Amino acid sequence: MSDMNNNMTTENQNIIAEEQETVNTEAVETVKADAFNLEDEALSKLEAVEDVEEKAAEPVKSPSKEKASVKKTKKSKKKEEEEEVYHKPLIKRRKPNRSIAGDIFLYLFLLIVAVIMFFPIIYAVESALKPLDELFKFPPRIFAQNPTLDNFSDLFVTLGKSWVSFSRYMFNTVFITGVGTAGHLIVASMAAFVLAKYDFPGGKTFFKLVTVAMMFTGYVTGIPNYIIMSKLHMIDTYWAIIIPAFAFPMGLFLMKQFMEGLPTSLIEAAKIDGATEWTVFSKIVMPNVKPAWLTLIIFSVQSLWNNKASTVIYSEEMKTLPFAMQQIQAGGIARTGEAAAVLVVLMIVPIAIFIFSESQILETMASSGLKD
Numbered sequence: 001m002s003d004m005n006n007n008m009t010t011e012n013q014n015i016i017a018e019e020q021e022t023v024n025t026e027a028v029e030t031v032k033a034d035a036f037n038l039e040d041e042a043l044s045k046l047e048a049v050e051d052v053e054e055k056a057a058e059p060v061k062s063p064s065k066e067k068a069s070v071k072k073t074k075k076s077k078k079k080e081e082e083e084e085v086y087h088k089p090l091i092k093r094r095k096p097n098r099s100i101a102g103d104i105f106l107y108l109f110l111l112i113v114a115v116i117m118f119f120p121i122i123y124a125v126e127s128a129l130k131p132l133d134e135l136f137k138f139p140p141r142i143f144a145q146n147p148t149l150d151n152f153s154d155l156f157v158t159l160g161k162s163w164v165s166f167s168r169y170m171f172n173t174v175f176i177t178g179v180g181t182a183g184h185l186i187v188a189s190m191a192a193f194v195l196a197k198y199d200f201p202g203g204k205t206f207f208k209l210v211t212v213a214m215m216f217t218g219y220v221t222g223i224p225n226y227i228i229m230s231k232l233h234m235i236d237t238y239w240a241i242i243i244p245a246f247a248f249p250m251g252l253f254l255m256k257q258f259m260e261g262l263p264t265s266l267i268e269a270a271k272i273d274g275a276t277e278w279t280v281f282s283k284i285v286m287p288n289v290k291p292a293w294l295t296l297i298i299f300s301v302q303s304l305w306n307n308k309a310s311t312v313i314y315s316e317e318m319k320t321l322p323f324a325m326q327q328i329q330a331g332g333i334a335r336t337g338e339a340a341a342v343l344v345v346l347m348i349v350p351i352a353i354f355i356f357s358e359s360q361i362l363e364t365m366a367s368s369g370l371k372d
Contacts (some may be wrong), residue, residue, distance in 0.1 A: 019307035032235035124347065127340040128152070135336050155345070158328060164316050166324075173305065176238055181300040185293055187246045190214040192255035193281055197267060200341040203302060207256065213249040222311060229312060240312035245304055258292035259285065302350045321332060 047271040122142070127135065161168035194200075195207050220243075229240045262285060270280050286293070308323040325342040328335055 048186060056175045074273065094108070101267070121347075121351070124340070125344050128337075130340070133335050135179035135340070148248055149339040152345075154335075155328065155338045155341045158335075159324065162324070164319070164324075168317060169319065169321040169324045172238075172318055176241050176307070176309070177301055177304040179238070180242045181297055183186045183242065184251055184300050185296060188255050188296060189286065189289075189293060190281070191252055192259050193285055195252075195256050196259035198266060210249045210252050214253060216357075226312060235312055236314050236318065238318070241304070241307060241309050245300065248300060248303070252295055254299075255289065255292050258289050262288055266303045298353050300352070301353055305349055306346065 126142060126147075128143050128151050129145055129149070130144040130283045131148050133149065134141070134144060134146070155168060159169070195203055226235075226242050229235050229243070234243070266284060266288075267280055270284050275284070306322055307320060308326060310323055311319050315317055325346060328342055329339040
């Protein structure tokens with residue numbers, strides 16, 4: 001019995017010792033964990049203190065400076081956006097879906113059309129440079145083998161021998177063309193501005209009459225024009241050609257269609273600023289429709305420069321250059337070379353004006369149908 005009691009005591013002692021060891025190890029681990037937590041808290045507090053010291057060391061910004069910095073950032077963003085919009089292409093180039101052979105065919109076709117369109121001018125100039133024997137060769141040749149300026153010299157000699165000098169014919173033509181074109185530009189522009197930007201009773205009906213008038217040629221309006229000029233006692237004067245040119249319907253139609261594309265808000269803003277009707281018309285409307293009135297000038301110059309005016313002007317000293325050239329062309333076979341030179345002289349001015357303002361004409365035709 002004593003042995004059994006001894007064994008029990010030893011076992012109990014062993015169990016108690018093991019429990020004490022486990023309790024001791026758990027206590028050590030908890031102490032270590034608490035130590036690690038305390039260390040982390042101390043580090044975080046140190047970092048917070050360092051941040052506070054850094055902020056304290058930085059210069060204090062006033063509210064006005066902060067607002068200025070915010071404005072600067074906003075302005076810089078706006079500039080960047082504007083630059084992006086500015087550098088953005090206005091027209092996206094579409095990649096053609098045709099082959100290289102299609103491109104070659106297209107360019108060849110355009111080249112052929114250009115040659116066909118330019119051929120009459122080349123032939124007229126070459127004919128004026130040909131001597132008389134080459135003009136009657138058959139089959140006719142396009143280019144002159146022995147180019148000469150004798151046809152032009154003979155033309156000026158013939159005009160110099162006439163009763164009225166060449167300078168007088170030239171002055172008549174230039175005066176009629178210049179005054180008629182300027183008057184037509186002013187009248188058509190003013191009327192177009194009113195029809196395009198103002199609503200008044202009968203405005204649409206009047207514009208329909210202008211559109212209908214474009215269908216009638218000069219042969220139809222010749223007799224009414226003569227009757228009106230005769231009643232006004234303007235027959236055999238420059239005004240018999242100039243005044244009817246003021247009412248050329250094509251110019252009014254062209255200017256009206258182009259002015260409709262001008263923003264109405266631009267005109268209203270000018271009126272709010274105190275601009276008068278004449279200021280709005282002369283300094284805002286006319287500069288913005290420059291392509292239209294340049295095209296109008298070309299059409300008017302072409303019609304007046306080539307006007308013979310033989311039905312309303314009878315005095316020889318008031319006749320135009322095309323009429324004098326027509327008389328030279330009617331001189332027979334001996335004046336064939338001079339007739340070729342006459343053709344070149346008459347077409348120089350219209351072609352030169354067209355070349356110098358070609359881009360404006362294309363812009364007018366492209367945008368005359370657009371509206372605000």
